[in-house]
Amino acid sequence: MSEHVNITIDDREIKVRPGEKLLWAALENDIYIPHLCAIKEESRPNASCRLCFVEIDGIDYPVAACTRQVEEGMVVKTRSTKVDRLVKTAFELLLSDHNLKCSECPANRNCALQRIAKERGLKLKHNRFKPIGREFELDDSPAEFAFDRSRCVLCGQCIWADRVGAEAWIFGFANRGIDRVVTTFNNLPLAELKCNECTLCVDACPVGALYYKREQKV
Amino acid sequence: MSLIEGEKEHILACVKEVLGENTKTRENLIPLLQQVQHKLGYLPSLAMEKIAEGVNVPTVDIYGLATFYNQFRMNPPGKHQVKVCLGTACYMVGGDITLESFERRMEIKEGETSPDRLFSLERVACVGCCTLAPVVVVDDKVEGKVTPTRVDGIMLALNEENGKAAAEQKPDQSEGDDNGHS
Numbered sequence: 150m151s152e153h154v155n156i157t158i159d160d161r162e163i164k165v166r167p168g169e170k171l172l173w174a175a176l177e178n179d180i181y182i183p184h185l186c187a188i189k190e191e192s193r194p195n196a197s198c199r200l201c202f203v204e205i206d207g208i209d210y211p212v213a214a215c216t217r218q219v220e221e222g223m224v225v226k227t228r229s230t231k232v233d234r235l236v237k238t239a240f241e242l243l244l245s246d247h248n249l250k251c252s253e254c255p256a257n258r259n260c261a262l263q264r265i266a267k268e269r270g271l272k273l274k275h276n277r278f279k280p281i282g283r284e285f286e287l288d289d290s291p292a293e294f295a296f297d298r299s300r301c302v303l304c305g306q307c308i309w310a311d312r313v314g315a316e317a318w319i320f321g322f323a324n325r326g327i328d329r330v331v332t333t334f335n336n337l338p339l340a341e342l343k344c345n346e347c348t349l350c351v352d353a354c355p356v357g358a359l360y361y362k363r364e365q366k367v
Numbered sequence: 368m369s370l371i372e373g374e375k376e377h378i379l380a381c382v383k384e385v386l387g388e389n390t391k392t393r394e395n396l397i398p399l400l401q402q403v404q405h406k407l408g409y410l411p412s413l414a415m416e417k418i419a420e421g422v423n424v425p426t427v428d429i430y431g432l433a434t435f436y437n438q439f440r441m442n443p444p445g446k447h448q449v450k451v452c453l454g455t456a457c458y459m460v461g462g463d464i465t466l467e468s469f470e471r472r473m474e475i476k477e478g479e480t481s482p483d484r485l486f487s488l489e490r491v492a493c494v495g496c497c498t499l500a501p502v503v504v505v506d507d508k509v510e511g512k513v514t515p516t517r518v519d520g521i522m523l524a525l526n527e528e529n530g531k532a533a534a535e536q537k538p539d540q541s542e543g544d545d546n547g548h549s
């Protein structure tokens with residue numbers, strides 16, 4: 150097997166590690182593709198956020214870049230009418246279940262949703278889909294940080310950090326469909342579980358759902 | 368939901384039995400949960416914890432699985448089980464209002480059981496008699512055109528029945544109301 154694979158993304162020829170997923174190959178070469186749920190070390194990605202679509206020459210539908218391995222000679226476009234439409238819809242759906250108050254949010258100016266909006270010219274506003282307005286109880290039981298599920302994008306980054314990094318096995322997904330949440334066993338407050346407040350999950354959260362209390366705005 | 372006397376031992380014994388009879392793998396979790404629920408009537412927290420331990424998966428994953436599927440319930444079935452239909456026809460004529468009325472009268476939410484375990488409240492999708500909408504199933508008996516006023520009537524009847532049963536029966540925790548309902 151050769152040491153690298155040659156692919157072209159947006160007319161740029163790059164050399165990447167064989168077996169690498171397209172998303173990471175692009176990101177490591179400073180080519181931006183929106184993403185929330187992808188985890189580099191995860192061999193079987195969840196591919197749940199539906200934001201990382203790209204077009205690959207020879208395939209007539211957009212493909213999730215986090216699931217597709219690079220292949221020699223692959224020609225990729227990060228933008229197309231189809232891709233933009235899919236990403237816009239996925240983004241708007243996410244926002245419809247998001248407590249969108251950036252000025253009050255600890256992640257303001259350091260937020261993956263804001264970055265996606267900026268990169269793709271999307272509006273951080275409730276527009277086509279009216280906000281669902283799910284109500285959640287704030288879990289501020291840990292000393293240093295808090296969990297506000299109204300800002301959670303269900304990316305699963307905290308679950309990975311909690312399991313692979315901290316080996317605490319506290320976080321997981323629960324419920325189905327529109328009631329889906331990231332939570333703990335029986336929805337218990339974190340302080341009642343074996344959470345030792347290593348804060349790896351807080352650092353992993355790409356938005357303002359898990360945040361340090363010292364960064365709290367209101 | 369807090370456990371009643373002797374229930375803890377019963378749960379532990381039951382989970383132990385089910386774990387003993389089955390392969391304890393992640394792939395086998397759903398049948399395990401089904402069997403435990405079949406024996407206990409619901410999945411108490413303690414059972415989920417013990418299954419997690421036995422199969423060696425995080426408790427939160429058991430919780431995730433149990434909350435994903437409608438077939439699993441986390442609350443014990445009440446002595447009287449009320450199921451409100453929210454199928455299309457019933458929903459269109461105010462099934463949600465019927466459900467709300469029950470929630471208010473029972474002081475519990477849909478999916479819950481009253482602390483005295485007299486009532487449990489659920490929603491179902493189309494019972495198959497849409498002409499009677501909004502439909503409610505009370506202990507397997509179908510009730511049609513259940514407006515909030517009818518809800519009051521149904522609750523009155525149930526409470527009366529409970530009052531009688533309590534008067535007749537000396538405090539005796541034995542089973543027996545679980546079978547033979549019409």
Ligand code: SF4
Pocket residue numbers: 247248249250251252254255256257258260261262263273300356357358
């Ligand atoms: S998580 Fe991001 S998009 Fe959401 S309110 Fe906070 S800063 Fe705004």
Ligand code: SF4
Pocket residue numbers: 300301302303304305306307308331353354355356358359
């Ligand atoms: S809390 Fe943060 S990291 Fe965890 S799933 Fe929600 S958005 Fe993702």
Ligand code: FES
Pocket residue numbers: 183184185186187195196197198199200201213214215216
């Ligand atoms: S990053 Fe590919 S689907 Fe989320």
Ligand code: FES
Pocket residue numbers: 452453454455456457458492493494495496497500502
């Ligand atoms: S929708 Fe309620 S019985 Fe058919």
